[in-house]
Amino acid sequence: MINFRYHVVSLTAVFLALAIGLVVGTAALNGPVADSLSDNVNALRKDNTQLRETVNSLREEVNREEDFVAEAAPILLADKLAGRRLLVVCLPSGRDHAEGVMAALDLAGATLTGRIDVQDKFVNPDNSVELLELATAAARPTIPTTGLPGNSDGVETSSALLASALVDREEPPAVEPADLAALLDAYGDAGYITVEQEVTGPAEAVVVVSGQPYVDRDAAKKDAAVVTMVVQFDRVSQVVVAGTGSSDGNLISAVRNDPTLNQSISTVDNGNTTAGQSVTALAVAEQFTLDQAGHYGLGAGATSLMPKRPE
CATH class of the missing domain: 3.40.50.2300 (Response regulator)
Incomplete structure (x- = not known):
């Protein structure tokens, strides 16, 4: 007949298995998967920086064009x-x-x-x-x-x-x-x-x-x-x-x-x-x-x- 001690041992084994799984999984993520995620984050960060620089460049271009029109207006009009x-x-x-x-x-x-x-x-x-x-x-x-x-x-x-x-x-x-x-x-x-x-x-x-x-x-x-x-x-x-x-x-x-x-x-x-x-x-x-x-x-x-x- 299954007694209380058997249940305790079984639950302990389950939790021990979960703990070992977490340790093994974390170790795996700290390897190639973690490196891949880090590379993707760095690539996105670089893309974001480049896009920000492009927007700033376009904004500056528009401002310069507006300045040109403002300076040319007295002649044009x-x-x-x-x-x-x-x-x-x-x-x-x-x-x-x-x-x-x-x-x-x-x-x-x-x-x-x-x-x-x-x-x-x-x-x-x-x-x-x-x-x-x-x-x-x-x-x-x-x-x-x-x-x-x-x-x-x-x-x-x-x-x-x-x-x-x-x-x-x-x-x-x-x-x-x-x-x-x-x-x-x-x-x-x-x-x-x-x-x-x-x-x-x-x-x-x-x-x-x-x-x-x-x-x-x-x-x-x-x-x-x-x-x-x-x-x-x-x-x-x-x-x-x-x-x-x-x-x-x-x-x-x-x-x-x-x-x-x-x-x-x-x-x-x-x-x-x-x-x-x-x-x-x-x-x-x-x-x-x-x-x-x-x-x-x-x-x-x-x-x-x-x-x-x-x-």
Whole structure:
């Protein structure tokens, strides 16, 4: 009969076998297997170092190219926009590179008539009715609601009203400075726009500074509202969009994919870079000299890096 002592001896033998196995296994790993693992780790470490050096080299190359463009810009842009009056309209997504775009326009000799920053509230679909009411309340004797779109779209109506006040008119009367100030104050006080640079008068063309599309639950409606706003400015003036990328929902993409808009609105999809900002100024000049739109940059739908020199 198997007694308790037998069980103890059996368990002791099992644990002793496990211990011997661990010792033997560890010894084996400390040999060829351990050497192989060490070699693989060292190889991966070297690869990681090389990749890091490559990334640093590419970053330095990009920085040097940007420096080159910055130094060449005064020569490239000299007097391209001399005597031209431009309005800058900045979307929330374009704030980070708006100053760079404005600096390039200044280098080209343009006179900036002002900068208007459109707030997120302006394109929020919940505010359409309020925008309609505001357009009626903000209208002035020389900025009437006559001729504005009548399809109950607040963004469209308010954009058309602002465009009629901020851009040159083909027919009189001219906008009175007091009426213009009152209109901008009305939209500013309501939180729809911010006047970042004082508006001194009407512009000949508009540069819209944009960025990436919206990503919230109302993204599609907000992106569509941005296009609606730009279309209203395009109806009364020449427009160039300086944006970032050309992904779906992006203003750049929306313009390039529209067979009508891409014939009248110019786009630059790398407006967040020094090169793209210089190209933006050249695209505006092309609108004036050739009366045609172009699409420039690195993204889908771009025809070239920059406008061709007129022959």
